[in-house]
Amino acid sequence: MLKKEHRRKIITFVLFAVLIVGIFYFRYDIAKRDYNADILIKNATILTLNEHSEIIYNGWIVIQGEKIIEVGKGKHDYKSKKIVDAKGKVVMPGLVNTHAHVAMAPFRGVDDGLNFSQWISNINKYEQVVTEEDVYWSSLLGEVEMIRSGTTTYNDMYFYTENIIQSIEKTGIRAVIDVPFDLENSDLKIEEDFLLKYDRISTVTFSIAPNPLIEFSEEKLKKIKKIVDENNLIVHLHIAEDWSERNRFVERYNRTPIEMLSDSGLFNSKIVLAHSVNFTDDEIDYLSEYKDVGISFNPKSNYKLLGYTAPIKRMIEKKLTIGIGTDGVGSSNSLDMFDQMNFIAFVSKGCQEEGSFCDDQSGIDPEKIIRMATIDGAESLGLENEIGSIEEGKKADLIFVDFSRIGLTPSYNIYSSLVYNTDGSDVTDSIINGKIIMENKKISRVDEIYIVKKVGDIFEKIKNLQ
Numbered sequence: 001m002l003k004k005e006h007r008r009k010i011i012t013f014v015l016f017a018v019l020i021v022g023i024f025y026f027r028y029d030i031a032k033r034d035y036n037a038d039i040l041i042k043n044a045t046i047l048t049l050n051e052h053s054e055i056i057y058n059g060w061i062v063i064q065g066e067k068i069i070e071v072g073k074g075k076h077d078y079k080s081k082k083i084v085d086a087k088g089k090v091v092m093p094g095l096v097n098t099h100a101h102v103a104m105a106p107f108r109g110v111d112d113g114l115n116f117s118q119w120i121s122n123i124n125k126y127e128q129v130v131t132e133e134d135v136y137w138s139s140l141l142g143e144v145e146m147i148r149s150g151t152t153t154y155n156d157m158y159f160y161t162e163n164i165i166q167s168i169e170k171t172g173i174r175a176v177i178d179v180p181f182d183l184e185n186s187d188l189k190i191e192e193d194f195l196l197k198y199d200r201i202s203t204v205t206f207s208i209a210p211n212p213l214i215e216f217s218e219e220k221l222k223k224i225k226k227i228v229d230e231n232n233l234i235v236h237l238h239i240a241e242d243w244s245e246r247n248r249f250v251e252r253y254n255r256t257p258i259e260m261l262s263d264s265g266l267f268n269s270k271i272v273l274a275h276s277v278n279f280t281d282d283e284i285d286y287l288s289e290y291k292d293v294g295i296s297f298n299p300k301s302n303y304k305l306l307g308y309t310a311p312i313k314r315m316i317e318k319k320l321t322i323g324i325g326t327d328g329v330g331s332s333n334s335l336d337m338f339d340q341m342n343f344i345a346f347v348s349k350g351c352q353e354e355g356s357f358c359d360d361q362s363g364i365d366p367e368k369i370i371r372m373a374t375i376d377g378a379e380s381l382g383l384e385n386e387i388g389s390i391e392e393g394k395k396a397d398l399i400f401v402d403f404s405r406i407g408l409t410p411s412y413n414i415y416s417s418l419v420y421n422t423d424g425s426d427v428t429d430s431i432i433n434g435k436i437i438m439e440n441k442k443i444s445r446v447d448e449i450y451i452v453k454k455v456g457d458i459f460e461k462i463k464n465l466q
């Protein structure tokens with residue numbers, strides 16, 4: 001009898017348990033079917049960087065797949081799988097680094113005291129021992145540094161491109177990568193199927209980088225123009241980084257670099273001009289006539305190697321599209337875009353011409369500096385319809401900046417605080433292409449300690465060459 005009763009109890013218990021689990025599962029399943037968003041960010045101060053630079057207080061952002069599907073405040077009907085509370089944080093578009101050599105990570109701080117020509121000849125020597133594997137690990141280090149400091153897109157120029165793309169797949173960052181091509185080959189073709197091969201990676205687009213520019217005759221530049229048109233690429237150049245460049249071009253081609261590029265038709269393609277330090281007023285006026293020309297302003301790199309920067313105020317006055325670039329860490333020491341913005345804010349207060357009296361100390365407006373680091377930078381790369389602002393239909397590339405810390409208290413103006421008081425370590429979260437890449441300062445996709453160890457091995461190799 002006892003045994004029978006015991007069995008009945010067990011059966012009743014099991015049936016009850018099945019019923020409870022069933023109810024929960026059914027409710028969960030219904031709830032799951034109700035989800036209409038992948039990520040919902042709430043309680044955020046949102047810097048949209050849209051056309052009117054609208055700021056939304058206590059707002060929300062809804063992400064579905066790779067895109068932002070709605071931005072607003074107050075009530076909404078979204079049910080999201082993931083809810084992120086951004087209280088105390090400013091949510092802004094991810095930063096766009098418009099000129100970098102990310103795999104130069106092991107050259108951080110090497111030969112800090114040298115001038116431009118001494119420095120560049122040393123770097124060329126060190127690069128002789130860099131392997132494909134080194135480029136992979138160095139790119140990972142650089143990309144993690146960028147993600148940690150708020151960059152979600154970078155425009156790169158380097159060699160061993162396929163290893164850089166591998167690192168991009170690993171970290172999930174967005175990048176514009178220069179396609180490899182054989183300069184010695186008179187056809188100047190890019191590798192067959194290269195673009196097709198990487199079409200599957202939605203965070204990678206491509207440029208072509210004729211570098212060093214002095215090696216490209218008008219005939220070669222015209223071939224570059226053809227490749228660009230056929231493959232929908234952008235052009236990425238180093239130009240006007242030192243005064244001697246103009247003379248070297250005139251000696252070799254009887255024309256200035258700007259005249260060469262103009263004659264080859266490249267200003268009618270999307271083209272981003274890194275450095276652009278030594279342009280004359282007439283050249284700036286001329287470039288401002290072309291809507292596809294973008295400037296990558298690299299102030300720290302230029303100041304360190306040359307002692308001055310590009311005539312940025314005149315370029316802004318002439319309404320050129322200007323983004324900000326770090327260049328490699330060999331010259332600028334850091335890939336932190338907030339660091340660059342801070343430098344721009346202070347340096348733009350000073351005189352741009354040696355010995356001139358500074359009667360205008362207003363500097364560049366912080367809101368403009370933030371636009372240069374986001375939407376204007378995106379435009380200089382031809383990506384303004386995809387990224388650079390927080391708007392419906394754009395790719396979900398955004399970062400959180402913690403405004404609750406001592407050094408950001410108080411804040412009279414968000415743009416000003418971001419430019420004058422923020423550094424990369426204030427960035428807590430990063431979403432790229434709709435994926436959470438860094439959450440509460442944790443990047444789960446990579447082993448940072450191992451990356452540091454691998455780049456340490458490359459450092460040992462470089463150190464032996466000094």
Ligand SMILES: [Zn+2]
Pocket residue numbers: 099100101238274327328
């Ligand atoms: Zn560069």
